[in-house]
Amino acid sequence: MAEHTLLEAVNLALRRALGDDDRVLVFGEDVGVGGGVFRATQGLMQAFGPKRVFDTPLAETLIAGMAIGLAAQGFRPVAEIQFMGFIYSTLDQLINHASRLRTRTRGRLTCPMVLRAPYGGGVHAPEHHSESTEALFAHVPGLRVVIPSSPKMAYGLLLSAIRDPDPVVFLEPKRLYRAAKEAFEDDGEGAPLDRCLVRREGNDCTLVSWGASMKETLAAAAQLAEKGVESDVIDVCTLKPLDVTTIVESVARSGRLVIVHEAARTAGFGAEIAARVADVGLYHLRAPIMRVTGYDTVMPLSRLERHYMPNAARIQAAVERSLASD
Amino acid sequence: MAEHTLLEAVNLALRRALGDDDRVLVFGEDVGVGGGVFRATQGLMQAFGPKRVFDTPLAETLIAGMAIGLAAQGFRPVAEIQFMGFIYSTLDQLINHASRLRTRTRGRLTCPMVLRAPYGGGVHAPEHHSESTEALFAHVPGLRVVIPSSPKMAYGLLLSAIRDPDPVVFLEPKRLYRAAKEAFEDDGEGAPLDRCLVRREGNDCTLVSWGASMKETLAAAAQLAEKGVESDVIDVCTLKPLDVTTIVESVARSGRLVIVHEAARTAGFGAEIAARVADVGLYHLRAPIMRVTGYDTVMPLSRLERHYMPNAARIQAAVERSLASD
Amino acid sequence: MSNLDIHHTTLLGPDGHPLAPLPAEFANHETIRDLYRHMVLARTFDAKAVALHGSGRLGTYASLLGQEAVGVGIGHVMRPEDVLVPSFREHAAQLRRGVRPEELYLYWGGDERGSAFAGPTQDFPVSATVGGHAPHAAGVALAFKLRGEARVAVCVFGDGATSKGDVYEAMNVAGLWQLPVVFIVTNNQWALSTPRREQTAATTLAQKAVAAGFEGEQVDGNDVIAVAKVVGEALAHARSGNGPRLIECLTYRLADHTTVDDAARYRDESEVTPWWEKDPIARVRLYLSATAGWSDQQEKALLDECGTLIERAAEAYLATPPQGPEAMFDHLYGKLPADLAAQRDEVVAATKNRADG
Amino acid sequence: MSNLDIHHTTLLGPDGHPLAPLPAEFANHETIRDLYRHMVLARTFDAKAVALHGSGRLGTYASLLGQEAVGVGIGHVMRPEDVLVPSFREHAAQLRRGVRPEELYLYWGGDERGSAFAGPTQDFPVSATVGGHAPHAAGVALAFKLRGEARVAVCVFGDGATSKGDVYEAMNVAGLWQLPVVFIVTNNQWALSTPRREQTAATTLAQKAVAAGFEGEQVDGNDVIAVAKVVGEALAHARSGNGPRLIECLTYRLADHTTVDDAARYRDESEVTPWWEKDPIARVRLYLSATAGWSDQQEKALLDECGTLIERAAEAYLATPPQGPEAMFDHLYGKLPADLAAQRDEVVAATKNRADG
Ligand SMILES: Cc1ncc(C[n+]2csc(CCOP(=O)(O)OP(=O)(O)O)c2C)c(N)n1
Ligand SMILES: Cc1ncc(C[n+]2csc(CCOP(=O)(O)OP(=O)(O)O)c2C)c(N)n1
Ligand SMILES: [Mg+2]
Ligand SMILES: [Mg+2]
Secondary structure (H helix, E strand, C coil): CCEEEHHHHHHHHHHHHHHHCCCEEEEECCCCCCCCCCCCCCCHHHHHCCCCEEECCCCHHHHHHHHHHHHHCCCEEEEECCCHHHCHHHHHHHHHCHHHHHHHCCCCCCCCCEEEEEECCCCCCCCCCCCCCHHHHHCCCCCEEECCCCHHHHHHHHHHHHHCCCCEEEEEEHHHCCCCEEECCCCCCCCCCCCCEEEEEEECEEEEECHHHHHHHHHHHHHHHHCCCCEEEEECCEEECCCHHHHHHHHHHHCCEEEEEEEECCCCHHHHHHHHHHHHCHHHCCCCCEEEEECCCCCCCHHHHHHHCCCHHHHHHHHHHHHHCC | CCEECHHHHHHHHHHHHHHHCCCEEEEECCCCCCCCCCCCCCCHHHHHCCCCEEECCCCHHHHHHHHHHHHHCCCEEEEECCCHHHCHHHHHHHHHCHHHHHHHCCCCCCCCCEEEEEECCCCCCCCCCCCCCHHHHHCCCCCEEECCCCHHHHHHHHHHHHHCCCCEEEEEEHHHCCCCCEECCCCCCCCCCCCCEEEECCCCEEEEECHHHHHHHHHHHHHHHHCCCCEEEEECCEEECCCHHHHHHHHHHHCCEEEEEEEECCCCHHHHHHHHHHHHCHHHCCCCCEEEEECCCCCCCHHHHHHHCCCHHHHHHHHHHHHHCC | CCCCCCCEECCECCCCCECCCCCHHHCCHHHHHHHHHHHHHHHHHHHHHHHHHHCCCCCCCCCCCCCHHHHHHHHHHCCCCCEEECECCCHHHHHHHCCCHHHHHHHHCCCHHHHCCCCCCCCCCCECCCCCCHHHHHHHHHHHHHHCCCCCEEEEEECHHHHCHHHHHHHHHHHHHCCCEEEEEEECCEECCEEHHHCCCCCCCHHHHHHHCCCEEEEECCCHHHHHHHHHHHHHHHHCCCCCEEEEEECCCCCCCCCCCCHHHCCCHHHHHHHHCCCHHHHHHHHHHHHHCCCHHHHHHHHHHHHHHHHHHHHHHHCCCCCCCCHHHHCCCCCCCHHHHHHHHHHHHHHHHHHHC | CCCCCCCEECCECCCCCECCCCCHHHCCHHHHHHHHHHHHHHHHHHHHHHHHHHCCCCCCCCCCCCCHHHHHHHHHHCCCCCEEECECCCHHHHHHCCCCHHHHHHHHCCCHHHHCCCCCCCCCCCECCCCCCHHHHHHHHHHHHHHCCCCCEEEEEECHHHHCHHHHHHHHHHHHHCCCEEEEEEECCEECCEEHHHCCCCCCCHHHHHHHCCCEEEEECCCHHHHHHHHHHHHHHHHCCCCCEEEEEECCCCCCCCCCCCHHHCCCHHHHHHHHCCCHHHHHHHHHHHHHCCCHHHHHHHHHHHHHHHHHHHHHHHCCCCCCCCHHHHCCCCCCCHHHHHHHHHHHHHHHHHHHC
């Protein structure tokens, strides 16, 4: 079984989807000859030709809107936005059109499209290239929001996203693109789009995170384990729909919840998880729900970005505060 | 002291701001001769001339972006987006530019602009004219998000928003535009942009809402009072920054929190309030935090919209469930 | 750059006299009667919609009074397999394409089922967001091109929409890839309260195509024959792989912007009156009277027929029971996620309570 | 529409020979030497930036190699009170406007203070979002117009940016209101890996202005004198209230897209080589040698001067201690909201812990 990086996993999944299903199209800025700024689409145009994999003009609203037209016509567009910082001009198309084409037409027209974008900080990228704004998309009824944090998950989740009959925003943590390799079979197996993944088990605390900050969360859990504190580490994977059951079951055992994300805290997706647990899981809680997140500031340029992002030390400190409360 | 509707209050505040400060400009689609689709800017062009109050081409991205240029040049643009459903194409400008011009230039350039938009359902408006997506803006560092729910508040908050040195998204609950009159002095007095307003007092439960759903929330509180249940009703007013202190103080007394908003539930701003209370106020809670909200569906067209929006009965039922838990 | 040369077409003058011999395909009376009938039907539909709104039985409605020729002309030359991607004021084109009047009433009456067209099943629903649909049309056209189908997407929007960046982006890509799409501007001189001259300094809206590298032209939008001819040529051009065109139809919004607007606030009646003299329906009636002996009796029969058809549609609309509130969830996703099933139950319970209470 | 006539200007040929007598204001050697000096300075700045990145001391950087004439030409004719609204590759214009090289290094080195220009205090920071700055320029120009100031906003963007709707919207309003703004396309033939021909079917980018109702023209973007002349005329035109212009500067990106790009993946070296023969700097040196006896000694002195200046700037940059992490909050709002003060304390505490630990 070969080992792959998360980036290679994305490429493999796209390749598999293109090969399996003629309706799949891959397009965006510089995804063709260029193979994508991160090389996620490397070689695909060469393999499947410029009718299946192609560059668009530099126009994000168009990319999203054109995907809607293609999807309504039965294609399975997988469009790339080069960086999440440039995705905002697609929001009108996502909110007003993609997410509701099925609803508006009572299923007469549907919108099976995927919008991929790398997101998150930590790679010393230029201005506007490091943000995490997944919460915006998670608020939009009719969308799915999927974020992998490991190569195998990226492969399986992306395949499922492409096969899903509805619009999916698929966010790729660019810091993890080449961070680690994982062995998995390129077998075309999709992963469920509605289930959290338990990445580590322990009864003392529940740690919940996704995407870019999973690495720090797992590191914190490992460091805590050395001190005898065993944590469940739950990878949310699909923010929308949210599998709250897995989270609440864990909190029922641990009584403690620490949520970690790189995005700004206020109205970040951690708030939704906290709110659900404070409703259906309140009586399990033995300590306040803590959030370890980016601050409510503009993501700083690269010199300060490490101070912005949650790290293992901040996560550990939160768990320790949680354990100290009762 | 004259009585005014919320709509008139907006008009009065704009008029006052235009009169007080030459730097204030009012523009948007159809705000000039047309006086705005709801008549919020009625008479302003006539009073202040077409250099101060003017129509733009039909282009929302432009409206927001042009406001940034004007603001950086020392003007105080107050731009109107005709309906919130058409605000999404301004998000790129708001997130990538308006909210961070000050940060990016270390205060060399600033962005004292206001983006006004009517929002919310309940007026049987056409498609795309009834949404509530305030949470999207509340997630953006560097912005302020302000939502009045009474004429007097609209007047004071809008004046403060215009005078504020930073970008403010000012959302007007269109269902309340003409719903009620309130007496207040047109005295140019601003209201604080960082404080919740307690609209009713009671120790049995804390009800928190804002804008469009305040009316139902107050109605529910009144009905509950007839049954002997006395509630604090807190009007958030400024979602960003959030005055969590007032909310937590109330929950400390009542032990119960019911949050009401018209927006879709998941990742709505109610989640943030719940999350904060589940952190700093957890030990006060005697019952799960409940959210009475719009559903995570596309806002239905007018025939079904009343089923979508929170009403007094649903709010009451939530309070009763809260009281029944312990 | 100064000698920009935008072609303009009028075939039938306001007085019903052809300005030149009509093209062969319009030289037979059958065709003209058909165009006439659809314009009368659209106007009847429109008047009824306004009336329904007036009596509180329809939501806010955007009247197409005076613009019937644009939609009927388009619908006449489109093939069933083409796809219409319309703005919110193109009822005439929709009706001509086979959308049922009761479906349109349902939509404007606030019921999603109105966009579940039984007729042209691949046509897009109206775009209530100005211009947001233009990129969809590019996508649809790209689908046709990729599959090698001889089909065309037709995207219709207003003069106001030409100020929007998404419309520009869609036109640009259509030019670049020579997509089979025809862009049609219904220039009715107003975008709500904003007159055409306050949208752009471009002398014509047709020349917006220059930025996208293809041809634009103008047509008398109150001349259904001219519209049909010019749009028909653009369709043929696009269908045979020669790429997009932009057609500016010069017409006038005789009505208020919508049924909740009062145009008297911002425009003078004196501007409106002359446009009544260019009425797209009257000129065809004059032509038919003069050339085909169209009689008062035939006229009455047609009005009756359309009236009956529209009354029936209105009745069917009014008799349609609303969807149950759980319908909010019915077509949200292909398969409803688990946490939404719970919300669905909430809605059902809340409704039961209400019904019980 | 076929006879669209886009004006093109070259004054100084690639071999350094004027193609016609130079306009009066460029007939003196002082001016040409000044233009030359600023181009050499820009190239020196650029090479150092690339080197700093190479040694891990600067972030991802967008080189302007080959495009020096555009920025220097613009900067030369702008007045101090005008406002530059640049893209991310207009270092030459920024430097010529008085932004200090160490400020630019700071910015590209990941420090916000780099955009707190001491020089042109009203100029905009670079726009890392392609095209997003065009509406700002319209706003700035509107501010000038409303105040009756004889100032001009200059908005510079790339060929790729011309595909974006926000750029179109800004041009459209500028034409409509005759705003004092000059739009400049640095057409360097590439947008990352996408060649100019894959952005649009428009024969020229200058003709994008037709959609907005004003004039566009082309200029040899490797001819600093031509750029200065044509932009200068546009500035004068705008300054006297005659509205905007669009100027397409034809040049070439000799470098990779950025220091993390490898252009060899998508473009052939054989395309690049001929453009070296059109080097904007070489042609002015040839001109100065031929007409003003520019000597090797003068050349060396200039290179030394620029080298020293840039070395000092780099040293100043490298010696700048980072802001404290709490700086994230320093300019977030005019007055920091209470709940953010708590977050600020968190950051400070977390840093202390780290320092202690
Ligand atoms: C993006 C967007 N902005 C604003 C509106 C509000 N609005 C509805 S129709 C209209 C005017 C449209 O004018 P035009 O494009 O000429 O079409 P017409 O109404 O004349 O058919 C406006 C501003 C909208 N629906 N969508
Ligand atoms: C809105 C937006 N989309 C995508 C990007 C990523 N990106 C950065 S530069 C670039 C190409 C820009 O090309 P052009 O406008 O010609 O400018 P040049 O790089 O040639 O100076 C792209 C796609 C971006 N920065 N902003
Ligand atoms: Mg119009
Ligand atoms: Mg370029």
